[in-house]
Amino acid sequence: MLTNTTEMKDLYYPLMSDIIKVEQLTATEKRFEIALPDNQVLNHKPGQFVEVSLFGFGEAPISISSSPTKTPAFDLTVRRTGKLTDKMHELAVGSKLGIRGPFGNGFDVDFMKGKDMLFIAGGIGLAPLKSLIDYTIDKRKDFGRIIIVYGTKHPSEILFSNEIEKWKNLKDVEFHMTVDRPDDNWKGNIGVITTLIPPLEINVENTIASIVGPPIMYKFVLMSLNSKRIPDENIYMSLERRMKCGVGKCGHCQINHSYVCQDGPVYHYPKAKELEEAV
Amino acid sequence: MPCYYDLMLYSHCGTKIVKQASNTMWGFLMSKEFNSKLTDLKRYFFNESDVRKFIDFLMTKAEVIAPQTKGEQSFAYNVVKNSSDVALEYPRTMQPLKKYFLPPVETLLTFKMSSNEFSEEVIEAKKQIFFGIHSYEMKGIHLLDYCLGKGKPESNYLKRRANALIIGISYKPDKYHFATSLGIDIEETEGFALFFEKVTEGYLVFVVTDEGAELIKDFSGGKPIDEQVNIEELPQQAKIKYHYNRLPQVFEHVYNSRVWDHFADKCVGCGTCNLLCPTCYCFDVRDEVGLNADDGKRQRFWDGCMLNSFAEVAGGENFRNKLAARMRHRLYRKFSYITKSSGELHCVGCGRCTRYCPADISIVEIINSLIEDYSAQQKKQAV
């Protein structure tokens, strides 16, 4: 099974770690670079998450947004939406936070080897997906084409602008993006993310689509992938549910019989289809 | 043999009939060996005063917890101060026994916000004796052992369990019990060290485990007896229409049944059925900070999937916002989801969810309605 940095201690025992870098990405999102104590390595897979905690403010599941190829520190990208995440946004370099994990299954990168990779990210869904995007770019020879499709509501919500510039300039990465509502300076595509899918020219049999976005997005993206005749077997998606423990006990994350914190958050589409509550 | 006690009902020789059920694809549900062959066990006769004396004796060994009456018709497990307070005959306690192993509120860590220091709560290893426990309750504990022990084990729970010695007692079913419908006989002894069976003038005390034998050995009251006894089965009034090994099959076909809406119409979503269920174990985790705004605790609280916010996430999305979907989830957790890995039904037929539901929703009625729905579907297909 997966390495769990806190395995030797109790299930709920966080590892006190350091924030070594903070970067404001948008008005509501920040990226935190985290170093575990004693130079420990998280040993995560792309798509896994950690439980982040601040004493007095609770715990929350947050995806690891950097690739395991980047060590020893790792990145978390956090939107401020409540008790814990608001407090996190007040923290500066040198502050401590608790980490448990990594949890969940992550993407099946071995299965994806040699395939063309189609990434479809909506909004903050780019954060978890970035761990896999970075991984494929770092191991460029192991993968076929890399196609990134990214949609946000508004240009002010664009995450990772620096990386996006880099992706745009890489000859072997194809980057497409759109916003629902433009501002005065926006020169790119306008419209929902699904408008970017039909024009893509892809070899459907050899393409793996990985989707992460808000709950509402999945239905529509799946419909347009289906009309492009991408087989269900070639689709992976990461699902978000309420979580409390991350270890398969508290019950909050359950989708039918499946525990998202254990069997997910990444689901192979044929498996997700069997779960009536999934999408 | 002198007849110093009345074995009227039990006077003729014979053994309890071990029920056999036909095997289906869910036959593994049946595979648990019926190990309540009371007739093979060493036994004693206790009159009621022996029983009280035995409780006093137990209290010299460890803390004893037993059902006690809490006003009219209401029973609760509590630490015994006086053996005379112990209720020997009771239908069920309101709160299940799980509260001793998975407390309603439990501190996971204590911390200091200013320094980020924290420590784990130490669970003291203290022996506890639970006296007067019914078989469905014991089964509920076994099911929790499975759920909390598998995968990443819950060490706090397991530590408390390891220190528990449990003594069973028979019960007279009321209109809410349906444990036998789920294959849990009143005299099922698995998990008990000793088992007390009510007979006309007292109790037959069966020695189930070596630990039980060790315990009773030093007790001076009671009388060993030898002859075979035949325990008559007390019928339960609430009944499920199908044999329990067919229930997982039924649940394969009723996900979209109208039955859910029908019962959810009456439900007020209070979560009582979760909190009082001996096999529910879902929890919430919250940090509580003290008045000095520095010292605090990370605590876990019982939670329930019937409560509206259970599956709600930041941003307001609620993945099970309809009561019917929540009720279905609760029942599927009892009869299908966990069953797929444990091979057991995760309802024990204690009847608490029905007895204490403010909307008078009966789980037996829900199950029987689902069975009707399933059987109508089967008939339609056969045509």
Ligand SMILES: Cc1cc2nc3c(=O)[nH]c(=O)nc-3n(C[C@H](O)[C@H](O)[C@H](O)COP(=O)(O)OP(=O)(O)OC[C@H]3O[C@@H](n4cnc5c(N)ncnc54)[C@H](O)[C@@H]3O)c2cc1C
């Ligand atoms: C697998 C997974 C990965 C995630 N990755 C990220 C990420 O990379 N970046 C990011 O900004 N957000 C992510 N989220 C969402 C994030 O967990 C929530 O925004 C966060 O829990 C909100 O906590 P809060 O205390 O600030 O908000 P509050 O609304 O005050 O939360 C109250 C409580 O509800 C629970 N809760 C609320 N929303 C969620 C939720 N969506 N998921 C789980 N529990 C919730 C929390 O446990 C919290 O204790 C992820 C969620 C999941 C399940």
Ligand code: SF4
């Ligand atoms: S106890 Fe009754 S009313 Fe309350 S949530 Fe359960 S079924 Fe609904």
Ligand code: SF4
């Ligand atoms: S579902 Fe109801 S009858 Fe079944 S074990 Fe739980 S409380 Fe008892």
Ligand code: FES
């Ligand atoms: S988060 Fe607790 S069971 Fe998955």
